Amino acid sequence: MDFKQLRAFLTVCDTGNVTRAAELLNLVQPAVSRQLRLLEEDVGTELFERERHGMVLTEAGKALVGYARRAMLELDRARAEISGSSTGISGLVTLGLLPSTCDLLSSPLLKTVAEAHPGIRIRIVTGYAGTLAQWLESGEVDVALLYGAERSSSIQVTPLIEEALWVLGPTSAKLRKNQPVTLASLAGKPMILPSTSHGIRTLVDHACAVSRVELTIAAETNAMSVQRSLAIGGHGLTILPAISVAEDMARKTGSAAPLSDPRITRTIVLALPANRVVGQHVRRVADLLVGCVQEATRRGEWFEGRWLGA
Template sequence: MDIKQLRALLAVAETGSVTRAAEALHIVQPAVSRQLKLLEEDVGIALFERGRYGMELTESGEILAQHARRALLELDRARSEIQPSNAQISGIVTVGLLPSTSDLLAGPLLDEVKNQHPAVNLRISVGYAGYLRDWLESGEVDAALLYNPKATPTIQVQPLLEESLCVVGPWSAQLSSDRSIALADLAAWPLILPSAGHGIRNLLEQACPGTGMKLNVVAETNSMNVQKNLVVRGHGYTILPSIAVTEDVARKQLGASPLSDQELQRTIVLALPNTRRIPMAVRAVASLLEREMKLAVERGDWPTARWISD
């Protein structure tokens, strides 16, 4: 098993065709076919099968492809870090952003990375906190924004800001910023929430025993956009930070009222891995991300957020 074989595996998996994979790799088609044959002989099992849409990975192929992506990413990172000590900061840095923060932070962060560290290749992944934590621990992201986690043997965290949550409903529900709602008042309300194990859902589940209520969850989705669309269509209400619905409220598509429960605040932290070396490029990008977040709070672009980092 070698790098050429793994690149051929991923190219065919992504294109669904040996011909298109050869074009993407800038080699001839028989060379790709040979690499796949050698790889299948090495692992002793078929990695592809012919499907409706071309070459499709088998279950074993999916497993190998998942590990191959991580291995090649680590090699690319290593290659970019091997440089003279007086060279500019460079490398591949993948940052994980929460869906509610991505619109606010992605553009300014990319601008600053380009301006200050043009040799850094920035990649941005967006996902709920549960996914981001898994990706951080597995090495798929180098740094991530999470909420409310404590430091563990696998990750180190730096609390950055606290943010209140709000009840979000259709515009016709007449929710407003000057009308607060207690969690206990939501007992009979149909709620659309992320699945168990994700940040805001965990906050709500932990607060419920104190109110004696059980959440009336009518739909679960791990997409913030789907959450909001279902609310707009009248399927129920959801719980989100105000930053996630600022534009929707301005367009009169959604309404939002703050939750009055003090414990229902999320603390956003910058998380880095404890189990591997943190390259200079990652530290540089993490510093820029922290700076952009602080500036957003100071400008008033992050409603209900309070900066708590030193």
């Protein structure tokens, strides 16, 4: 097994097609097929089902994907560190951001890192807190922003921001910033919420249990963009962090109000792995990320966010 075989395997996995993979790898199709055959001979089983409409991973192939991606990521990290600036800190840092924070933080962080440490290369991935926590534990992510609830013995966290949950709906709902909506008033109304595995859903379900409120779930989705569009489209109300409703309020594409009685908040934390050594380049990026979060809060760009850091 070598890196050429793993690269071919992952490219075919991503494209589902040997011909397309060969184009992306700048190889002829037989060369890619040969790399796959050698890899399958090495592991002793087929990794793909050769179907009419493309290449489909077998169970063995699905098992190999995670290991292969981590192996290639480690190689990328090594290359970035070796080929980086000889006079400064260098390396590849994979940063995990929540969907609600990515647009706000990506640009200022990249600018700050480029100015302070031009030898550091940033890779940004997005996902929900549970997924990011898993990636952080497995080594696929170096540093991440998570909800405070996503803690484990293999992750060290630093609280950064507390933000309240708000109710979002269409403009016809006439929700107002200065008129909080009680949890009890949502009973009987159609609600668009994340699935039960999502951190915000856990917070909402707990509040409902304590307050003895039963919500009517019209739809569930783990895509924040879908959650927003369904609510704005009039299919029901939804509950999101304040930062996620700010744009709809500013553009007047939807209406929103803070949730009250009880007031539900989530805490955004900086998360680093506790199960492995954290490189100096990762710590520098983590420090700069904290600075960007603090600055966004200071400027009021993090809508209704309360800074918790020192």
